[in-house]
Amino acid sequence: MNGFIFSSLTTIVPLGVIIYVSYRNLRALQKKGPWVPAVLFMFILTIWLATGFYWATHTLMMEEFLYDFSAMDIGENGLFLLMAALVGASFREPLPRDLPAFVTSFALAMGNALLWGVWNGSWLRDIIAGLFLWLLIYTLIRGLKQTGCMNRSTWIFFGVGSAGILLLQIATALTEGMISAVFDFSSEVFWFLGILYFIVRIVRFLREDLPEKGAVILACAGCTWVLCTMYMSSEPYYTIADLINVFMLLLMMLVLERKWGESI
Amino acid sequence: MIYSENILICITAPLLIAAIFLRGESRRFAVFFAVGMFICLLSAYISGFLEYAGVMDAKDIPLYLSPVVEESMKLLPLIFVLLVIQPPEDSLFLGAVALGTGFATFENCCYILTAGAENLAYILVRGLAVGVMHLVCVLMVILGTILARRTKTLSVAAFVGALSTAMCYHSLYNLLVSQPGVTSMIGYVMPLATVLVLTVPYRSIRKKI
Numbered sequence: 001m002n003g004f005i006f007s008s009l010t011t012i013v014p015l016g017v018i019i020y021v022s023y024r025n026l027r028a029l030q031k032k033g034p035w036v037p038a039v040l041f042m043f044i045l046t047i048w049l050a051t052g053f054y055w056a057t058h059t060l061m062m063e064e065f066l067y068d069f070s071a072m073d074i075g076e077n078g079l080f081l082l083m084a085a086l087v088g089a090s091f092r093e094p095l096p097r098d099l100p101a102f103v104t105s106f107a108l109a110m111g112n113a114l115l116w117g118v119w120n121g122s123w124l125r126d127i128i129a130g131l132f133l134w135l136l137i138y139t140l141i142r143g144l145k146q147t148g149c150m151n152r153s154t155w156i157f158f159g160v161g162s163a164g165i166l167l168l169q170i171a172t173a174l175t176e177g178m179i180s181a182v183f184d185f186s187s188e189v190f191w192f193l194g195i196l197y198f199i200v201r202i203v204r205f206l207r208e209d210l211p212e213k214g215a216v217i218l219a220c221a222g223c224t225w226v227l228c229t230m231y232m233s234s235e236p237y238y239t240i241a242d243l244i245n246v247f248m249l250l251l252m253m254l255v256l257e258r259k260w261g262e263s264i
Numbered sequence: 265m266i267y268s269e270n271i272l273i274c275i276t277a278p279l280l281i282a283a284i285f286l287r288g289e290s291r292r293f294a295v296f297f298a299v300g301m302f303i304c305l306l307s308a309y310i311s312g313f314l315e316y317a318g319v320m321d322a323k324d325i326p327l328y329l330s331p332v333v334e335e336s337m338k339l340l341p342l343i344f345v346l347l348v349i350q351p352p353e354d355s356l357f358l359g360a361v362a363l364g365t366g367f368a369t370f371e372n373c374c375y376i377l378t379a380g381a382e383n384l385a386y387i388l389v390r391g392l393a394v395g396v397m398h399l400v401c402v403l404m405v406i407l408g409t410i411l412a413r414r415t416k417t418l419s420v421a422a423f424v425g426a427l428s429t430a431m432c433y434h435s436l437y438n439l440l441v442s443q444p445g446v447t448s449m450i451g452y453v454m455p456l457a458t459v460l461v462l463t464v465p466y467r468s469i470r471k472k473i
Contacts, residue, residue, distance in 0.1 A: 036414055040422060043408065043429050050432035057439050057447060067328050071435030074332070078428025081421040088418035139418065
């Protein structure tokens with residue numbers, strides 16, 4: 001019974017917060033006028049709400065499994081695309097091509113997708129999702145480079161951290177018992193350090209009113225990092241990341257309100 | 265068994281003849297309304313074929329496949345118009361509204377002929393739920409299309425993302441109304457609630473564009 005109440009709360013509370021963020025975004029659109037990144041953010045919130053309710057309803061109503069490429073998968077892939085479009089729409093000019101970013105983002109996204117495949121066995125679905133994630137990570141890396149909002153040491157931390165997470169997750173999949181749990185926990189430490197970095201940067205931007213021109217891109221990167229954490233984590237880390245993700249959406253709303261109408 | 269093709273001919277013939285005498289936006293509305301009905305029939309064919317081909321169980325088709333098929337099919341005439349005629353945003357918007365309304369109208373006609381029209385309460389629910397749901401979905405897609413036109417980078421991503429949103433929304437509606445009870449009530453209210461929530465900001469935004 002306690003488990004049911006807890007799982008219901010972890011489903012309902014995030015949906016309530018997302019409804020509030022949607023309301024706030026709609027009000028901002030009404031007051032400040034249309035701005036493409038904000039409208040795309042509205043789409044992101046809608047897709048988030050729709051998939052959230054879909055998951056909750058499906059779990060309540062049906063005992064059967066969800067087919068591959070159901071509304072959940074369509075929604076998740078759509079979310080990656082809309083996030084990438086939001087990053088692209090924040091810039092006045094198209095982002096320049098970048099071969100190293102292209103290759104590293106491919107390695108990172110496909111590494112994630114293959115590990116999802118190992119975990120759930122839906123290889124085709126996961127590889128397709130990995131391709132959309134690739135587009136998002138590639139756009140984010142180019143956007144972050146263009147704005148220069150991350151210094152060299154931070155790039156090294158995220159580069160080494162991402163590679164380390166993939167290796168630790170492979171080790172988790174290959175081992176069993178206590179050793180596997182240790183590898184899994186170590187990778188979660190990396191994930192949550194990354195989340196902490198993004199939250200600190202965004203909160204600092206909001207509190208100290210910093211002239212950060214890449215704040216929107218940073219918020220998108222934070223959301224993506226939390227999404228990746230969710231998709232690569234088992235319970236209880238998944239639920240923690242899910243709750244943090246709602247907080248990230250709230251932060252993103254605040255960043256968009258601060259940067260309304262500005263193009264980089 | 266209903267003869268949907270005959271119903272389509274019966275409803276669209278006066279509309280298309282009327283379009284000859286109409287001009288400008290009125291003609292566009294009449295033509296897109298008829299196209300919406302035709303697209304509804306084509307979508308039913310495709311869903312029927314997928315059911316016949318055994319891709320999924322008959323009960324699962326409306327839950328998992330129909331939203332994808334219907335939203336993709338509704339998009340095709342809009343893409344054609346966008347690429348060939350390149351109309352202004354207002355005309356595109358009007359076309360999308362007519363298309364969605366035509367789609368919903370034809371679906372409702374076929375449903376009424378199959379299930380009967382005795383129960384006024386249910387007919388009202390049908391009109392205000394499914395009818396409005398198709399309209400909301402097509403508006404999402406067209407808003408995505410307009411955004412994609414305004415975005416210099418990753419316009420295709422914005423467009424496909426908006427289509428995915430419409431598919432998710434449609435899937436959620438179909439899932440909610442698939443079983444009687446509280447969930448179906450929530451499902452029936454959802455499209456109208458969405459329209460009510462969006463009407464105020466929409467009016468304000470349209471004034472500022």
